Amino acid sequence: MRPDSRLTRALAVEYAASGAWKPATLRSLLTEAAREHPDRVAAVDRSTGGSDVARLTYAELDERAHRYACGLHALGVRPGDVVSVMLPNRFDFAALIFAINEVGAVYSGIPAAYGEREVEVILRRTRAKVVVVTERFGSNRPLEPVQRLRAGLPNLQHVVVVGGDGGTASLESLLDSPEVGLPDVDPRALCHLGFTSGTTGEPKGVMNTHQSLRAVLDGWVAHQRRETLGEHVVNLVASPVGHHTGFLWGVLLTTLLRGTAVYLDRWVPAQVPSVVREDRVTTMFSAPTFLQDLMQTDLVTDDDCSLRTVVLAGGPVPRTLPATAGETFGCYVCPAWGMTELGIGISCAPHLPPEATATDGVAVPDTEVRVVGPDGTEVEDDTIGNLQIRGPGLFLGYFELPEATAADIGPDGWFATGDTARRTREGYVLLEGRTKDIVIRGGENIPVTVVESLLYQHPDVLEASVIGVPDPRLGERACAVVVPAGDTVPTLPELCDFLTTKGLSRHFLPERLEIAEALPKTPSGKIRKVDLRQRYGQ
Template identity: 50%
Template sequence: MSVRPTDASPRGSAPAPRPAQASALGAPQPQPPRPQTSAADSEPRPLHASALDAAARHPERVAAISVDGRSGEVRGRITYRELAEASARVAGGLRELGVGRGDVVSAIVPNRLEFSVLVLAISRLGAVFSGLPTAIGRARGEATVTRSGARVLVAAPGEPLALALALRDVCPRLEHVVALDGADAQGALPYELLAAAAPLTGEEPVDAHALAHIGFTSGTTGEPKGVMNTHATLGAVCRAWVEHVGGDETFGDPAVNLVASPVGHHTGFLWGALLSARLAATAVYLDRWIPAVAAETIARLGVTTMHGAPTFLQDLVRVERFDAARARSLRIVTLAGAPIPRELVPAAAARLDAAIVPAWGMTEYGIAISASPAMRKARLEAGDGVPVGAAQARVTRDGAPVATGEVGALEIRGPGLFTGYHEREDATREAFDADGWFATGDLASIADDGVVALQGRTKDIIVRGGENVPVAEVESTLFRHPDVVEAAVVAVPDERLGERALAVVAVVPGRRPPSLAELVDFCLAQGLSKHYLPEYVAHVEALPKTGSGKVLKTELRDRYQGVPDGR
């Protein structure tokens, strides 16, 4: 089954491929068919245009705030006028280092206001940004920086800077390391020198269809790949989603956006820096996640919106006295980046006077499916939303569309879709069909009213004796257990049946972990089919996750390849 929004124009023949791009990134990259945009889509613009517009309209509005995640102390703030001026200087400094159109600048930095300055400066040069998580290891860091071809790497003090200096010696195209705090430069170029450089002059227009970002997938199920997005694809995502949820006024006037997801991940980059600029919002950068501090920050700074994995909201609703009265400024909370326990949305909505909006996206298509505050409760509880803007979604099995309501492989296309995998022609060809449909690697079903329900990753499928076990349904059932705070279900090998289901659970601190028999009884009482029941259980203090909150199921599968305890 496929679904398109009612305001999308009908598709005719397959779109023509875009000509291959050649730049300082190396050889031309293969381009998948470029989806048509609807008449409702406005003309695409470069990423920095929104921030410069905000500087012209609201020069003294605070654009970004840095908050110490341990203490809640505000460490710095910058207005939109200052942001425009600072980005011009940093762009000028980068140009002095030889950075030009198509060159890649990478960063290993925490959530700080300098991130907004850096992203804006790179965009103004027509260069390409590629972020890395601060916890990245040496092997992954070397592979990522080498693959992206970064010429400059900006790093925070401590381990990120030490790694950056080591990478300078082994990554062939890496020429300069910039230390975010000059006092700890350790032989790198202090960021303060960039910030004090002569402003960029002779600024030339940037092509909205030029490459703007290489985001490396988190690799929760395999090797990370460099996802190429243009100014146009990223802008289309932000523009369409804001309209989808009700327009700028939905987020507050002015909007105050809590950026808790790491900016080295696509979530923090897109929902933090880019969406904040699109809304002319104040981005509140929280450099670490301590729920009580985050709750206090929301109340004290009047946060109106936040976006991130369900983990963030789960943590907040457990904070004592964090309720509608304490968080009265909060208007909309968007959940994306990991499976959403069905019980979390109504539970949080009952406690907070804010719209809780599930959404789904990936580095390849930032926000393709989303609910909205206007969706009826029944539709919201039935799934994760509908295609956003001109995005289209369909569900297939073996390449053919499935019937309404059946689970299959989710495929998407639309104006926000990435242009290909960097230096991976093989992966790009494999990901797209001739009509531009992208295979997401997710399982989903689409109801007759167009609501899409995500059912987990295709690689999460457990095939027990020839029958598929719906992992998302089992996990959602486990989440309802009063003692369970986190749950993941993975396959363990079995000689007779091929695979069996293992439930990995973390419990409320101080509670006794439920036995397998107790979990089975609970699942049966909740109506879970007998042949979907977990057959093993493992208890952990917390599930392993990426910095953006995604559960690392590859790590769980590797950890429990043998027969686990607790059957």
């Protein structure tokens, strides 16, 4: 067992005996889908602003993944080596993920929009042997930082480039590699290194095996009940596949469900409705900001909208958004809580009472959740505390950071998520914010998520975030950073009056207002509060 892992032999035996850990690799998901539905469309490439659409059946995707696996083997990739992929959303990204699994290597994704600092952290920490990168992505040039960094990355042996410029190999050339016998892959082996978003600090490498990732998928599908997702799932993959949401809930879930993944390389809200209509999209996993964007498009006028399930994870969910958007699009909007360390551990589901969508839901099967106080004991219902979680879908630990693993995962297996939450008497969990995002004014905690959720309900507010700014007497004061919904710019007194009419206590009101054209976000749509604190926290 690794020193940076929470896993013990006894725990591994327990997970396997319960059936939570299956003796199968992630690559087997594609193998089985291709055997069962060889002619079904597995993946659709949609380039933003372009008219070209490309499709692959499951048989074609399976063959493409195998050819890439042979190509990676020809480059010297062996079990345990790390291969990083820095591409926009496209079906080749999915094929490469399964190829990396097939050769027994470890996949590590890098969103194509990342800058040099983030790229350097991931390539250095993983000691990646190969990186697959695109030369350009919109105004970004992902290949350029890789080339600048290469001399300082002694483990990086190959840069594989889409189109072939600037690397030792082109991605296309891997398809022509000779057939080779590939090793059997252990489903217990490390197969994925995902990096935390870095919204509150430097990213850490999150370790997962084939079995731990499959446990997350199985738990959420069991919670939703497979039949509620529809006979044929068409999943709009808008969140970057290089990020955990696009990887887990785009590539892997769609393959598990034998559905069709529609890969959108960039999020341009005005262009999304045509994609939804043409491909009859049924499902989408995204941060709340993506759904809020859709509410501003002409998709709201469709009487026959194909959307069936929209899952909101990756950021605080405004409490009225699920009901409002669900009614508008005629679909089930599912609030959920997840993080890189455990894809989704808390979720709503259609079989729960309707009022559940005003919460973040309940623990999914095989996952335990508790809310504890500073002393580590569980707090009473409706009391804000620190959210902890454990189960077979929990990550193994932080890559080569045993101290960080031990600090966040206790000997009893409970993981300190860094989120604050409360549990209602009915058993529903409501996320209140990140521990690091708490605003403490004069010794009293301000419920940041509650304030933000109410601000979203103001007609002149498109987006809102609340941060703490230093105060010499009270320690901190709450500052609301707001993006106006139109030409009318709300004032601080107007917002405070609105919040009090919604029942917010006056001592929770923001005492400063900043107007912004846009809020800084990660590629997956999370608001980067660390940037807001740097900008306004002086």
